[in-house]
Amino acid sequence: MKNNMVKKVLSVGLAAVMALSLSACGSSSSATTAVGTTAAAETTAAGSSESSASTEASGEMKKIGMIQFTTVPSLDNCYTGFLQGLEAEGFVEGQNITIDFQNANAEPSTADTEAQTMAQKKYDLIGAIATPAAMSAYGACKADGIPVVFTAVSDPVAAQLVESLDKSGTICAGSSDQLPIEAQLKLIRAFLPDAKKIGILYTTSEPNSITDLEIIKELAPKYDFEIVDQGVTNASEVVSGAQTLVSKGVDCFTNFTDNNVVNNLPSVLQAATQAGIPVFGSEEGQVYDGCLASISIDYVALGKETGIIAGKILKGELKPEESAIYTSNEGSPFINTEVAESLNLEIPADYQDGTMVTTGSNK
């Protein structure tokens, strides 16, 4: 019996060893992510072991954790920008800051565990990209008061991360990626002076889309549009959803930052092309993929602003409670000239200075 017990314990031990060996692969393959954080946390030696020149780095090493909820281009851009923002504030990874970057694989339970772990290690700050990551980080850090800096959260007030956009009032600071919907409506009106109905395909489980839909429905009458919306629940319903909207006689489509719809953009484009109507995107990437035009948030710039906020908090120049939430409501126009030509649409005078692209020219 005892012997048996030993074997069972061994099997668990084996699992741990496997984890170790796997982690070794992880750390060697990716130099950009701050892996091996236990060692770093114990000795703060990650930087100094790399180069003796790091003595010029002033003060102690700051440790921050980053949680990105899932891998999509806009969120990846946020992280790139975040690092740029930190650098602008004088924080360079490996020199005076260690970054423990974790992806939550789109699972709230994983985001939770990551956030809890980071809170236990008493990091100086936790960065969170996308709403579910921010929720986990805030939940984990609330008791300890570790500042949470989020980005790509479209409605931080509704998510109760902050009390208001002007003054956070909590340990959270950061930026919101609320879509420039009004600017998008203006763009559509400029392209299609006679259009009546805008078709919108959205996924019912994506909170941003629900908020955006409410906003656009409120704003549409101002520009003399009628919104025809169609909710879907998963990828397989996108095709039939788009067809349904076409059959309801919409004059164009416009997208939100709806991950499911954006990931299945080709299905939407196909339906629209057959009907001879344009699709307006929610981000520049979609214009490169064949949408007519978009007023697009620059996620790298958004991430950079967020990184600057984080840098200021690390330096003690900014208190999260008193910070205002940065919102990028400007956005800049991207227009696909190839698509405009195929639809026989002229580029409106007001948008001549927008970024002109053709399909696939970003690749």
Next chain:
Amino acid sequence: MQIFLGLLEVVLREGFIYGIMAMGVYITYKVLNFPDLSVDGTFPLGCCLAAELITKGMNPWISCLICLAAGGAAGALTGVLHVKLRITDLMSGILVMTALYSVNMVVTEKKAILSIFNMPTIFNSGIGGKLYGMFGQWGWAVMAGIVCLAVKLILDMYLETRSGLLLRAAGNNPKFVVSIGKDPGNMKILGLMIGNALTALSGCVLAQQRESADAGSGTGMVVMSLAAVIIGSAVLGKAKYIRSTTTAVIGMIVYRACLTIAMQLGLETIYLKALMSILFVIALISSRYNDERRKKNG
């Protein structure tokens, strides 16, 4: 050391909270031999319902009871589909899981994320609040442990009753149940009700601890709890003095500990899924090894 203790608390707290679900899955998977996929839907049902009820001002403990009932109803649906309408076990689970997605969206009024930050929960009001005052962060683990222990004791007591014995027989030896004039199908429905009620309770407790609910939190719950049940039985085997409900909870704690250790060692989270599968395989092999050994000896 402080970091270690802090992480230990996280592991225990999460282990206890998800352990409630593991006990439920133990009932369906081990006792009834029913691979119940509806768990992926009942877990977020518990999360969302709890958050919604607490937002509406409901007492957190009563919210727990309502979540239990809601989970039980979902389990009953799976059972009826399988037993009365003769849909296969996997398919009944998938159907209920899919349907629950709509239910969850109705519950949350179409929001995918619900926040209940700083609202009264079982962790920050009443006993939970006192525990937090006394032990700080450890108060959470203690509170989760108390709920988990209470569920375990009640479940153990139930399994000793006449109905509990019939439930166990319905999985092992349905002919026996028939021979004493009872319907094993009804016992299956009952078992699924218990399993899903506990899963929803687990979700409810988690939502109260993290003070928010996410309609997408069900992903991977079936696998996680199956892993816990199997790891538990592999690690503790058939040690006579430990009840199976306890092994399920311990399995969950071991599982959460492995994940945390892996993350501490710097494993990137993208590899966690592979680690999960490896753990699973090791546990399955070692539990089969144990079984074969016992057969030889016995």
